[in-house]
Amino acid sequence: MSAGIREQTDTRSPRDWASLTPVLGLVAILIIALFLAPSFFQPANLGNLSRQAAILAIVAAGQTLVLLVRGIDLSVGAVMTLSMVIVARVSEGNDDQLVGAIGAALLLGLIVGVLNAVLVVGRRVPPFVATLATAVLIVGFQTAWTQGVPGGGIPSALAELGSSRVLGIPAPTYIALIVIGIVAIILKFTILGRWLYSAGGNPEAARMSGVPVAWVTAGAYIACSLLAVFAGLLLGGYAGYVDAYLGVGYDLDSIAAAVIGGTSFAGGAGGVGRSLLGAVVIASALNMIVLTGADEWLQLVVKGAIILVAVAVQTTRWSRPRRGG
Amino acid sequence: MTEEGVVDPLLRVRGVSKAFSGVPALTNVDLDLYGGRVHALLGQNGAGKSTLISIISGVLQPDAGTLEIEGRGVHFRDPSEALASGIVAVYQELSLLSDMTVAENLYLGIEPRKNGLLDRKAMAEGAREILSRLGAGGISPLATVGDLTIASQQMIEVGKALTREAKVLILDEPSAVLGDDELELLYALVGRLTEAGISVVYITHRLDEVMEIADEATVMRDGSVVLALPRGELTHDVMIEAMVGRSVERNTPPKWQSADHAHEEDGHGGLVVSNLMLPGMNETGVNFSLRPGEILGVAGLTGSGRSRLLRALAGVDPPISGSVTWGGGPISIRSPRAAIANGVVLVPEDRKRQGLILGQSVESNIVLSVLGRIATVGWLRSSNVGAIAQDMVLRLQIKTANLGQKVQFLSGGNQQKVVIARCLTLSPRLLLLDEPLRGVDVGAKAEIVDIVGEIASRGTSVIVVSSEIEDVLALTDRIMVMRDGIVAAEFRGAEATEARIFHASAVQGK
Numbered sequence: 098m099s100a101g102i103r104e105q106t107d108t109r110s111p112r113d114w115a116s117l118t119p120v121l122g123l124v125a126i127l128i129i130a131l132f133l134a135p136s137f138f139q140p141a142n143l144g145n146l147s148r149q150a151a152i153l154a155i156v157a158a159g160q161t162l163v164l165l166v167r168g169i170d171l172s173v174g175a176v177m178t179l180s181m182v183i184v185a186r187v188s189e190g191n192d193d194q195l196v197g198a199i200g201a202a203l204l205l206g207l208i209v210g211v212l213n214a215v216l217v218v219g220r221r222v223p224p225f226v227a228t229l230a231t232a233v234l235i236v237g238f239q240t241a242w243t244q245g246v247p248g249g250g251i252p253s254a255l256a257e258l259g260s261s262r263v264l265g266i267p268a269p270t271y272i273a274l275i276v277i278g279i280v281a282i283i284l285k286f287t288i289l290g291r292w293l294y295s296a297g298g299n300p301e302a303a304r305m306s307g308v309p310v311a312w313v314t315a316g317a318y319i320a321c322s323l324l325a326v327f328a329g330l331l332l333g334g335y336a337g338y339v340d341a342y343l344g345v346g347y348d349l350d351s352i353a354a355a356v357i358g359g360t361s362f363a364g365g366a367g368g369v370g371r372s373l374l375g376a377v378v379i380a381s382a383l384n385m386i387v388l389t390g391a392d393e394w395l396q397l398v399v400k401g402a403i404i405l406v407a408v409a410v411q412t413t414r415w416s417r418p419r420r421g422g
Numbered sequence: 423m424t425e426e427g428v429v430d431p432l433l434r435v436r437g438v439s440k441a442f443s444g445v446p447a448l449t450n451v452d453l454d455l456y457g458g459r460v461h462a463l464l465g466q467n468g469a470g471k472s473t474l475i476s477i478i479s480g481v482l483q484p485d486a487g488t489l490e491i492e493g494r495g496v497h498f499r500d501p502s503e504a505l506a507s508g509i510v511a512v513y514q515e516l517s518l519l520s521d522m523t524v525a526e527n528l529y530l531g532i533e534p535r536k537n538g539l540l541d542r543k544a545m546a547e548g549a550r551e552i553l554s555r556l557g558a559g560g561i562s563p564l565a566t567v568g569d570l571t572i573a574s575q576q577m578i579e580v581g582k583a584l585t586r587e588a589k590v591l592i593l594d595e596p597s598a599v600l601g602d603d604e605l606e607l608l609y610a611l612v613g614r615l616t617e618a619g620i621s622v623v624y625i626t627h628r629l630d631e632v633m634e635i636a637d638e639a640t641v642m643r644d645g646s647v648v649l650a651l652p653r654g655e656l657t658h659d660v661m662i663e664a665m666v667g668r669s670v671e672r673n674t675p676p677k678w679q680s681a682d683h684a685h686e687e688d689g690h691g692g693l694v695v696s697n698l699m700l701p702g703m704n705e706t707g708v709n710f711s712l713r714p715g716e717i718l719g720v721a722g723l724t725g726s727g728r729s730r731l732l733r734a735l736a737g738v739d740p741p742i743s744g745s746v747t748w749g750g751g752p753i754s755i756r757s758p759r760a761a762i763a764n765g766v767v768l769v770p771e772d773r774k775r776q777g778l779i780l781g782q783s784v785e786s787n788i789v790l791s792v793l794g795r796i797a798t799v800g801w802l803r804s805s806n807v808g809a810i811a812q813d814m815v816l817r818l819q820i821k822t823a824n825l826g827q828k829v830q831f832l833s834g835g836n837q838q839k840v841v842i843a844r845c846l847t848l849s850p851r852l853l854l855l856d857e858p859l860r861g862v863d864v865g866a867k868a869e870i871v872d873i874v875g876e877i878a879s880r881g882t883s884v885i886v887v888s889s890e891i892e893d894v895l896a897l898t899d900r901i902m903v904m905r906d907g908i909v910a911a912e913f914r915g916a917e918a919t920e921a922r923i924f925h926a927s928a929v930q931g932k
Contacts, residue, residue, distance in 0.1 A: 298780075301776050305736070365779065366781060
C-alpha cells in the first residue's frame with residue numbers, strides 16, 4: 098500500500114495544466130515574432146532580451162515571496178533606483194569603493210524591508226498602502242538628497258558585470274539563474290519554504306500549528322527589498338549611468354511577472370520558477386514590439402492585455418467547483 | 423388560556439415536514455404563535471429549531487404542511503416574502519452595517535424619500551421614535567453603529583424589525599452575546615415588543631430565561647415537537663426531560679473512566695490550572711487538574727467559555743491571569759508556538775478556517791507542526807517528511823488517494839483526522855480537542871473516538887469540548903460543566919448523565 102501511495106504522488110492535477118498557460122503565451126509570442134519581427138531571433142537581440150528578463154526576474158522573485166504571504170510590495174522600483182544612486186554617490190565611480198558602496202545599498206534594502214515589515218506585520222497596515230507609502234518616502238528622500246540630479250558614477254567593475262558576456266550570454270542572466278535557483282531551493286527544500294507557503298495559505302491555521310507567521314512574513318518583505326537592491330545594481334551596471342528613473346515601472350512589472358507565472362494574489366500558491374517564466378513572457382513581448390517599431394502606447398496595451406489574460410486564467414482556475422464548499 | 427382560546431393565532435404552523443437528502447430534519451411539526459406573547463423555542467443542537475425557523479422566515483420551503491398568517495394560507499418562496507408578511511428573524515450574527523449610522527441602518531433599503539432625494543430629517547425623526555419605543559432613547563440616531571455595545575446593536579437590529587412593521591419577531595439566542603447586566607435590558611425590550619402586540623419567538627438554551635419571560639414554550643427533539651406548555655406548567659425538570667428525552671442509562675461504557683478521588687492527589691505529575699482568567703469573561707477564574715492519560719470532557723453552552731478555555735491553554739488567546747503548571751512546574755502558553763514547545767496542542771473548533779491549509783497537500787498539513795523538530799539546520803529531507811505523514815495516514819486510517827492530495831478534497835471526517843494527525847506528530851502531553859466530532863459522519867465519529875481513547879491510553883492527557891453531550895459521554899465519564907467563564911459543576915462516573923450535565927449548563931445558581 099505504501100508503494101502505491103508514493104507512486105500516485107506525482108499525478109498531475111488540473112491546476113498544474115493551467116500553469117502551462119505562460120508557456121503557451123511565450124510560444125504564441127515567438128510565433129508572432131517569426132512573422133512580424135524576424136530580427137527578434139538574432140543572437141544579439143536574444144542576449145539583450147535575456148538580460149532584460151534576468152533583471153526583472155530577480156525583482157519578481159522577491160515580489161513572489163511577498164505575494165506568497167498575501168502581501169504586495171510597491172516599493173521595489175524605488176529601492177532599485179535609490180540603490181543605484183547610493184552606489185554611484187558613495188563610490189564616485191571608483192572600483193576600490195565598490196564593496197563599501199554595495200554594502201551601503203544593501204543596508205538601504207534592509208532598512209526599507211524592515212520598515213515594510215514593521216508596518217505590515219507590526220502595525221497591520223494593508224501591504225498596498227504600507228509599501229506605496231514607503232515608495233513615496235524613498236523617492237522624496239532621494240530627491241531631497243540629490244536635488245533631483247544624482248551625482249557620482251558607476252564603477253567600471255560594476256559596469257563590466259552588467260554588460261559582459263560569457264559564452265555569448267550576458268553575465269546578469271547567469272546571476273539571475275543562480276539567485277532564482279537558490280530561492281527556489283529554499284522554497285522547496287527548507288523549513289522556511291514550508292512556513293512561507295503555510296503562512297500565506299492560511300495564516301490562522303499556520304499560527305495555531307506553531308509556525309512563526311509574523312517572522313516569516315517579515316522575512317519575505319526584507320528578502321524582497323534585498324533582491325530589489327541586487328537587481329538595481331545589475332540594472333545600473335548595465336546602463337552604465339545613473340538617473341532618478343532607472344527603476345521606474347519595475348514594481349508593477351514584477352507583480353505582473355509573478356501573476357503571469359501563476360502566483361496567486363490570495364497567497365500560498367506560486368513559485369519563483371514560474372515568475373521567471375512570467376518575466377520572460379513580459380520581456381519578450383515588449384522586446385518584440387520595440388523591434389516592430391510600434392509606438393510606446395502599444396507596449397502598454399500589450400502589457401495590460403497579457404496581465405488581464407493571466408488574471409483571467411487564474412480566476413477561472415480558482416472558481417472551479419470545490420467539494421464541501 | 424380560555425380567554426385567548428377564541429383569539430386566532432397570528433401564525434399557525436401545521437404538519438410541517440422537511441428532509442435533507444432523505445434525512446428527515448422536521449416531522450409533522452405544529453406551532454401556534456399569538457400576538458403579544460413570548461413563545462420560547464427549546465431543544466438541543468440538531469433538534470430542528472433552526473430548520474423550523476428557516477421555514478417560518480422563508481429561507482427554506484417545507485416538503486409538507488402549511489403556514490397561515492391570521493388565518494390566511496401563505497407560501498414563502500424566499501425571505502423577502504416572509505418579511506413582507508411581517509415575519510422577521512434576528513440572528514446572533516447581526517446584519518448591521520457598522521460604518522453607517524443608527525438611522526441609516528434602521529431604514530436600510532426602505533429609506534424615506536422626498537423629491538427623489540433621501541429625506542434625512544424624516545429618517546432621523548422616525549429613528550428617534552423607534553428608539554424610544556425600544557426604550558433606547560439614549561442612543562442617538564446619528565451614532566455610528568460600530569461604536570455601540572453589542573447589546574445596543576442588538577436593539578438596533580430589533581428596531582429594524584419595527585421599521586419593517588414586524589408581526590412575528592424571531593430572536594435566535596439573543597442572550598448568548600450579552601452579559602448578565604444587559605439581560606435586564608433585553609427582557610425589558612421583549613416586554614415592550616409584546617405590549618405592542620408583536621409575537622416574539624425566543625430561542626434559548628438558558629432555562630432561567632424561559633421561566634423569566636416566556637408565556638409558553640415548545641420543546642423540540644429529533645425534528646418533532648415533544649412538548650408544548652403554557653407558562654404555569656413550565657419547570658426546569660419538565661423541560662430538561664423533554665429536551666434530553668433519553669433514559670439516563672448509558673448504552674456503552676466510555677473510552678475512559680475516572681478513578682475515584684483522583685482529583686484529591688496533589689502533585690500527580692499532570693496539569694494543574696489555577697485561577698485562570700479567560701479573555702472576554704469577567705468572572706473569578708477556572709480551576710481544575712488533570713492526570714497524564716486522563717480524558718476530561720468539557721460541556722457548556724455557547725458563550726460559556728469552554729472554547730475560550732481551550733484557546734487560552736493552547737496560547738491562541740492567552741489568559742489574562744492565573745497559572746498553568748505541568749508536573750508542578752509552570753509552563754508558558756503565551757503563544758501557540760510556546761504552548762507547542764511545552765507539549766500542549768489544540769485541534770481547533772473550525773477545522774477549515776483554523777486547522778487546515780486547504781490548498782495544500784495531506785502531507786504538508788500533517789507535518790506542518792513538526793517541521794522544526796525534523797529539520798537539520800532548516801533543511802528538510804523529503805523521505806523523512808513523507809514517512810511521518812505516511813505513518814499518520816496509516817495510524818489514523820485517513821482515506822486519501824495519496825499524500826499529495828489537497829485536503830480540501832477530503833471528507834469532513836478525514837479532514838478532522840488530518841488536523842488530529844498534525845497534532846499527534848508532536849507527541850503532545852496535553853491534547854485539546856474543540857468540537858472534534860462536528861460535521862463528521864457517524865463512521866468517522868466512532869473512529870475518532872477510538873483514536874482519542876488510544877492516544878490517552880498512551881499517556882497523553884486530553885480535554886474535549888463538545889456541544890453534543892452524548893459525544894463527550896462516549897469518551898469519558900469525567901465531565902466539567904462551564905457557565906459564564908467558570909466551572910459550574912463537575913461530574914464523575916455514574917453521576918455524569920446527560921440530564922444532570924444539561925441542567926448544570928442551562929440553569930443559573932448552584
